[in-house]
Amino acid sequence: MNILITAGGTSEKIDTVRSITNHSTGRLGKEIGELFLAQGHRVTYITTPQAVQPTKESNLTIIEIDSTKELETTLLEQFDHQKFDGIIHSMAVSDFTTETTLSEDLFIEKLAAKLTADGHLPDATDLRETLYRSLDEIGKTIQQEKKIPSGTDRLLLFLKKNPKIIAMLRKQQPHAVLVGFKLLVGVSTEELIRVGQSILIKNNCDLVLANDLEEIQGSHHKGILIDALGQTETAQTKKEIAQLIVKKVEEKWRNQ
Structure with missing residues (x-):
């Protein structure tokens, strides 16, 4: 065989x-x-x-x-x-496999920019949709560092299904x-x-x-x-x- x-x-x-x-x-x-x-x-x-x-x-x-x-x-x-x-x-x-990795500060910075892009905060329904869309876009952030710095207090790891x-x-x-x-x-x-x-x-x-x-x-x-x-x-x-x-x-x- x-x-x-x-x-x-x-x-x-x-x-x-x-x-x-x-x-x-x-x-x-x-x-x-x-x-x-x-x-x-x-x-x-x-x-x-x-x-x-x-x-x-x-x-x-x-x-x-x-x-x-x-x-x-x-x-x-x-x-x-x-x-x-x-x-x-x-x-x-x-x-799961890794999609991208962000420090806590960079994640908050990117998410805040996405949520305030239209100049106002949406209602609860729109906010959920905006959050999902924002997370999807942030998840596609290209990993720039060959070695992630160890100085951040919290590291956010985005995983996607294999x-x-x-x-x-x-x-x-x-x-x-x-x-x-x-x-x-x-x-x-x-x-x-x-x-x-x-x-x-x-x-x-x-x-x-x-x-x-x-x-x-x-x-x-x-x-x-x-x-x-x-x-x-x-x-x-x-x-x-x-x-x-x-x-x-x-x-x-x-x-x-």
Whole structure:
């Protein structure tokens, strides 16, 4: 099989020295990748410089990215020249990316200028519309400083929503066995399964691995693998999760 795996966590730049990221280490993706390789499959592994990576070998291609936009571009490039039999989308993708950053003083200055541009303050309805419009315009302010000065008491960071990478995978690779991932925090098993099923249906996945951050500690990593029929299987470690995913993907591919 020709397998694509995404792993690690994307990073969104604030300036040239600061960024927003998450705590994903890529250890589960590494475990899955190495098991696919041990089974004789080819693996294209898209990850981040900070994440752990599988041991290099001839059937493994590693591609490093940083941001969600770079991930999207890299995936589309890969889809342009090869077909994948399985896609394991385990990467923790940032929901938002930075739009611009302003000091408190600069933000107030810009907002005051926008609100008083017509020479009067509008009524409550007009004020809300003006505020939304002003925030949209201020958000498009071009970041001038390569490194944001640290002298300001309060820093305003404008974020905009990233595209959902998982939403494009089925359209781009309609015949691949697609495995999605969903991480929640402090929910019941029933809620974890319910949300996992909704992700599976919404993105037309074959399987979704649902896990709870509170159930990931050291060698313990509880994961619930959900299939398109709503059936579930539970694993208790990263190794068990990897074994379960590889087995199910191979079975699904053989039965297509």
